[in-house]
Amino acid sequence: MKEIDFYPITKEELVRKALAYVKDKLKIDNPIAIYISGSRLRRWNTEKSDFDLFAIVKEDPEKILYGKFTSQEKHFNIDKIGVDLNIKGFSLLYKMIINGDPNVIELFSEKPLWTSEDLYRNEQSLNLIKWLNEPQGHDTVLQANFIRFVKAGAGMIKSAKKKLQHHKTIRASKDLATAALWLDYADEAIVNESFPNPEYQMNVSEAYTLRRRIGDNALTEEEIPQEIRLLEEKATILKEKAYAKNVDYDEQSRQSRAILSAKFVRAMG
Known part of the structure; x- marks a missing residue:
């Protein structure tokens, strides 16, 4: 790194x-x-x-x-x-x-x-x-709202779509790069059941490739819809994996939030 x-x-x-x-x-x-x-x-x-x-x-x-x-x-x-x-x-x-x-x-x-x-x-x-x-803090943060975290990549894809509608190609490409990165984080979190490792993901993910295509080698307005479809498919698969794997999601979320609340209250005192 x-x-x-x-x-x-x-x-x-x-x-x-x-x-x-x-x-x-x-x-x-x-x-x-x-x-x-x-x-x-x-x-x-x-x-x-x-x-x-x-x-x-x-x-x-x-x-x-x-x-x-x-x-x-x-x-x-x-x-x-x-x-x-x-x-x-x-x-x-x-x-x-x-x-x-x-x-x-x-x-x-x-x-x-x-x-x-x-x-x-x-x-x-x-x-x-x-x-x-x-690491303990990382995992607690992740479990506080794991499903919402997984869904965030899909939200960024929607943002890219809106920008594309207004022909803001570079901004749409940047949103897709971020979406791809966040989906990679979610994928790693689901597979390893732990806090994703951005140090690894920032170097090898498809997001990095997308981001590098902004500038002289930017994605064209015609190429972006295909990238959107691919990322939407990945987002759908990840959400299904997340729900299937986190059968105790609600209980894990409650426990993590309780830990976070106590620590933040002390920090703010």
Whole structure:
């Protein structure tokens, strides 16, 4: 597995300036962790790719009581290099997991670029972050909503169809690449009954081939429908496999959600 490409800046500079933006510009005083995401996490980036970062922050409990959840998406530049920053509090991170969002699978496939050093304020939050990056945490996340996770690839195929209707060929191709990757994650999870290994999938899956065909060798508007049909067939087969194999799905889901709820409550305290 090749290393994440931080060119043309260093990992340290990226983290330092991202933290400065979060604390000074956005006035968020207690970030907990920063992860790389997007094309650079998947090793799909080109020389012109922006950086996608995911920041987890600890929310003020009083604001949560009033329904004020932390969620922001910001774009800023570091020496003319674009950075897309997605900021989530623990409450919305929990919701992503419970909803079976495959982005969570990718997010915790790599260790964070940075974590808070304030153990006094954030010990339980940091314990949660560490656990989410470990095999036991991976499996609990996966089982929290396994069927929804398997279905996510089909949802991305629908997104590609809509874009194709508006002749947005490149965007449709990108959605198909993501759908293929998510279906590969689901396939591995069903076969191995464990958290899929994005490090393996990002290198060998058909998604990688699809993604590489964006640009000079992009899928044409005539080729995309055939890719859609193939992926739809795969999605249908995977859903049938998932339902057949997970006969105790409801009980596993309840147990996993109970574990996650307890850990997130402690982390947010």
